[in-house]
Amino acid sequence: MTPGVLNTLKERLAREVGDASVSHGMLVLVLAPADLLGIVQRLKSELQFDLFLDVTAVDWPGQTPRFEVVYHFYSTAHRVRVRLKTRVPEADPAVESLVPLYGSAHYMERECHDMYGIVFRGNPDLRPILLYEGFVGHPLRKDYPKRQEQPLVPYRS
Amino acid sequence: MTARTIPIPPAPSSAFEYLTTKKDELVGWARKFSLFPYPFVTACCSMEFMAVSSTPYDTDRFGAALPRFSPRQSDLLMVVGTLAHKQAPILRKVYEQMCEPKWVMAFGACATSGGFYQNYAAVAGIDKIIPVDIYVPGCPPRPETVIDGIMKLQDMIARSRHPIFTEEF
Numbered sequence: 661m662t663p664g665v666l667n668t669l670k671e672r673l674a675r676e677v678g679d680a681s682v683s684h685g686m687l688v689l690v691l692a693p694a695d696l697l698g699i700v701q702r703l704k705s706e707l708q709f710d711l712f713l714d715v716t717a718v719d720w721p722g723q724t725p726r727f728e729v730v731y732h733f734y735s736t737a738h739r740v741r742v743r744l745k746t747r748v749p750e751a752d753p754a755v756e757s758l759v760p761l762y763g764s765a766h767y768m769e770r771e772c773h774d775m776y777g778i779v780f781r782g783n784p785d786l787r788p789i790l791l792y793e794g795f796v797g798h799p800l801r802k803d804y805p806k807r808q809e810q811p812l813v814p815y816r817s
Numbered sequence: 818m819t820a821r822t823i824p825i826p827p828a829p830s831s832a833f834e835y836l837t838t839k840k841d842e843l844v845g846w847a848r849k850f851s852l853f854p855y856p857f858v859t860a861c862c863s864m865e866f867m868a869v870s871s872t873p874y875d876t877d878r879f880g881a882a883l884p885r886f887s888p889r890q891s892d893l894l895m896v897v898g899t900l901a902h903k904q905a906p907i908l909r910k911v912y913e914q915m916c917e918p919k920w921v922m923a924f925g926a927c928a929t930s931g932g933f934y935q936n937y938a939a940v941a942g943i944d945k946i947i948p949v950d951i952y953v954p955g956c957p958p959r960p961e962t963v964i965d966g967i968m969k970l971q972d973m974i975a976r977s978r979h980p981i982f983t984e985e986f
Contacts (some may be wrong), residue, residue, distance in 0.1 A: 684835045792903045799937040807935055813905040 669742065673699065673733060685743045693729075696746055697756045700731070704761055709733040710743060712762035715769060717776040721802045725749040729778055730759075748778065757782035775800040822980040844979035847970040848892075848918065851878035855891035857911060860898025862925040865957035873964040874960040880966050889912040893970070894947075899927035900940040918979070920970060921949045925964065953965045 669687055677699065677752060678688040691699055703709040713732035720726055725747040733742050746756060757780035758765040769780040770789040777798040788795060792812060797804050820875045856866060870876050885891040888911045900908060923943050926932035931941030943949060953966040
């Protein structure tokens, strides 16, 4: 871990995003959905965050905006990670897709769409990847009934 | 699993009954030592399946040695591991492609009851989809448990009726 790079990052980006902090040695940036694509572009081109690790979401029932989309990036040059968080409302849970910047974002965004129903604008193919066609709802949302099954084969009586 | 038999008119003497009983014993003896398993392996129980089918435990001793990777050539369907809802149609198709006589073993807690996966993803027991003859508990089962299961299944095969003439025949 090189704190120097983290400090540079913080200095350069903290002015533009809402909140920046270091949590367990990892820089965490909280930003608005509209700023996402610009910040990621800068992370990739200026600061050499060349590896897209994951995108997932957190469901905070009762809060507004309800969903928090969480991104992780890694820089193989600096060997540091950065986490981006952005909040999207329940009525329109949409963020820009990162497929134009990172091709590997494609499947991860599909999974996140499966599980939380986050819509990634610009992702060319948001078909189910872990779930199956015809599955109703998003199973990792907190309001999905814990034991509700949607069988594909009729059960033997 | 049990094919319907053509009703046989009562024989005038007990000689015919004696003959069919001995025939069942003979066919059962032959069938119980020639179980060709089809491993339907989906999850971590597969490690235990490898252990039980390779040299140290060696299910070959019980005639269940040769895994056939075509359901048409096998007569014991071993469902090893968690069955996801997405895979249920595949399991159903594999089962339907197997020729009679066929038996099904639910290998491990997940195949038996879903185990701790009581959620949107997993089928809570393969017996919701296909009939099961023997359940092997454990997460994963010890090789001894599996061997015990195979031997119990063999006993079951040896004791059951084996009709040769069915309506389809």
